[in-house]
Amino acid sequence: MVTESVMVSLMIAASRLSGLPAIPADQMAAVKSISQEEIITMQCPTEPDECSGMVAFYDIPKNTIFLKNTLDLDSTRDLSFLLHEMVHVLQYKKFGDTIFSDCDNTVRSEKLAYAVQNKFLLNNGLFDRFGDSLAYMTCSDVQDAKQGNIKIEPILVK
Numbered sequence: 790m791v792t793e794s795v796m797v798s799l800m801i802a803a804s805r806l807s808g809l810p811a812i813p814a815d816q817m818a819a820v821k822s823i824s825q826e827e828i829i830t831m832q833c834p835t836e837p838d839e840c841s842g843m844v845a846f847y848d849i850p851k852n853t854i855f856l857k858n859t860l861d862l863d864s865t866r867d868l869s870f871l872l873h874e875m876v877h878v879l880q881y882k883k884f885g886d887t888i889f890s891d892c893d894n895t896v897r898s899e900k901l902a903y904a905v906q907n908k909f910l911l912n913n914g915l916f917d918r919f920g921d922s923l924a925y926m927t928c929s930d931v932q933d934a935k936q937g938n939i940k941i942e943p944i945l946v947k
Contacts, residue, residue: 791820791862791871799872800879806905809879818847818878820871822858831855845870847877849886854878865913869906873919876902892928899923 796817804811823831825840831848833840844857844867854874860867880888880898888898903920910917 790822795862795868796820796875799868799875802909803872803875803879803905806908807876807879807901809876809883812879812882816882818874819851819853821853821855822860823855824858828855828857845874847874847881849881849889852878866910866915866917869910869915869917869919872909873902873906876905896923896926896928 793814797814800811800814800817803809828843828846829837829840832843832846844860845854847854854871856862856871856874860870862868862871877888877898880901887894889895899920900923903923906920907918
């Protein structure tokens with residue numbers, strides 16, 4: 790799937806682009822390829838439409854990055870999703886569970902991961918961008934207590 794040298798290279802890139810400290814190879818997350826159905830079952834079982842565009846996520850308790858099995862990791866674009874999740878690994882190693890403890894922290898964590906992903910793509914000559922809609926979103930007044938299940942809405946609603 791993903792070689793150790795690719796993982797180390799991505800971790801170094803994630804560290805360099807995010808400003809977060811690098812971690813030893815033995816602390817890096819495992820990577821597992823799963824189907825879209827498994828992503829939905831694991832992340833959004835009661836609201837499957839919420840996961841329709843999800844291609845990767847970092848499971849903190851399992852220290853595992855789950856990637857959609859249709860990603861082509863020989864493609865820089867698709868590899869950028871793994872890099873995005875590596876940023877979450879580095880965030881967790883530095884800040885602990887607080888990175889996803891509430892909506893504001895989750896949005897802040899996602900904004901950094903998307904910024905790193907977009908810099909990586911640009912540095913590799915690609916103009917794809919991800920996560921731009923977060924700039925126009927805010928945390929909803931009503932939140933689900935389940936960690937990681939945040940509710941955001943357009944800023945104009947507030």
